[in-house]
Amino acid sequence: MAKLKLLGLSLRNFLKGPATVEYPRVPAPVEPDYRGRHYADLRKCTGCSVCAIECPANAIEMVEVPSGYEVPASNRRRVYPLIDYGKCVFCYRCVAVCPFSAYVVSNEYKLAGPEKPDSGPLSLDTLSRVGGG
Amino acid sequence: MAALERLKSLGELLTARSSILPGRAVLEFKPDDVRRLFSGLIEALGPDGFFVSTISATDLPGEGKVRLDYFVVLLPEEETLVFRTYLPRDKPVIQSVSDLVPGALPGECEAYDLLGVVFEGNAQLKRGFLAPEDAVKLDEYPLRKDSRV
């Protein structure tokens, strides 16, 4: 009897169309506070490196801010955290331990692609340029 | 503790008593008494009155010892007792109890493969149970404090 019932269920499912969410043709339903792509807002970052030290995956490297960007006075060493999204496990430890709450979070999950992404462009875009350009 | 009362017969084998968090009794015994201890447990509690939950070996290079802990759960209260013994670090040998209590087998194999504790009588001790090939080739016991891995 259960087999017949399951057969009925299968038939109904067949007529309804696939239950699979056909990503990437349709967007996958994601919660707004899903742990997605994050980056540091360099207007608040002071280069203290706590995030880099605490990262369990060693995905954050402190690199120099390239010339041509205006860095806040509190960031004396002119460094910022560069997150390698290939290594990142999205545990958000960096977000939680930052003493200045400098991380911007999002629920962006579409990170797969031909090049390994990192947070450089996003972080640097938070700064204003100097010296024209 | 109520369960401890049933182990009065083993009193002579237990040399010291302490506790670890959260409030679990630690009963020390001498390494040579391990088989008598487990036979005594089987006699006092019955073969289905307890099971060996975990066997943990800790390297204490500072004291020159390897600490071996048998975590035993008594049924039916499900109370955990720790039977603790110390082995000399340069020759950590103790008799196996895996024929008395088959459940001790995986723990003994792991302690051997990762720390080098030899359980005499356990025919199934093999290097490479868990440790990878290169560690085995270098004769390294990965969890020792002076291991090069």
Added chain:
Amino acid sequence: MGGRKIVEVPVTLEVPVGPQHPALHEPLLLRVYAEGEEIVRVEVNTGYNHRGIEKLCEKNSFHKNVFIIGRVCGICNTVHTDCYVRALEHLLGIEPCRRALFLRVLAMELERIHSHMLANAVLALNVGFENLFMNIMLDRERVMKAKEVLTGSRVMADYIIVGGVRRGLDDDKRDKIAGLLDALAPRLEYYKRVFEEDETVLKRTIDVGKASRLDAVRHSLLGPVARASGVAVDARASERYDAYGELDFNVVVKSEGDVWARAMVRWDEALEAVRIARQVLEKLPSDGNPVPDERKLPRKFPAGEAYTRVEAPRGELTYYVVSDGKGPNPYRVKIRTPSFNNIVNSPFMFVGYSVADLPAILASLDPCISCMERVTVIDVENGARRSMALRELAGGA
């Protein structure tokens, strides 16, 4: 019959099952010695997935380890973190607020539901009922969504931290989770009925892979495998950790000890988990902020040892953490996962059954090989990373 003697020479065929496994999606080699169709002996061969976590934990700080520990196993990551964090809290002597404890229970019970659904779906797949597997996985998506609402991610929760949890739960989220559970409960009852009534499932699982109560205790079998053989062990009931002391639930025990009993124990436990989760959502106390400030967590841990147990979906999971009080790293972290005992001690369960029963029995043990072998070694000198060694472990009957 005259004076003739007939000497039978049994021919045992060694059938290697794995490591690309037909029953699991994880590597494990079972050397099966079979006479015709009947299994006479099984040897379990481990070592394919050893990742070096215990050693790694000694090299990282207590707090970083919380995240490393969570990645021991995907399906049971919340129980691993909960056990480790509770060991740390014992060492520090702190206790989180009740709201945090309730939220932890919620995360763990959601995980129990999805893990049991997965285990039974894999069992259904192994007995040939692929349609049932697909349907169970479809309903399992509701649980994954509930986990996402609660913790921020479908699988890897990263939810529990020393002092509480990492995210709060507001009323909207609570209602969303309650709605998902309400939609899920009737489906779980339906699947339980399928397992009770469907002939194919019954024929392939009843009286297969039996383990008596005595065998289960002597071989230290844990979790649903032990409870299906009549051994009433459940760390939730005995330890009453987190908020289990305030919640009402039953320990599900069956006495048959075969594959069917294990599947039924899992379904009943999944239904109990839904009950517990509903109780948590109703009784959620508001006695404080469940989220501690991660920046202010204590860095120095006093010397001491702690041994915590937790009821993972697969059985009793234990953590033994030793702190020497000298640095930010632990001295020793010992993890003993339930699959370690269940799988390595399992060979006696296969003997006497046919080779075709092997996937069903193995799936009923709910093996989690990544949980089982948590040690890989990274050879610092070469920089090379290897993670396997093939040696035999004979686990004779």
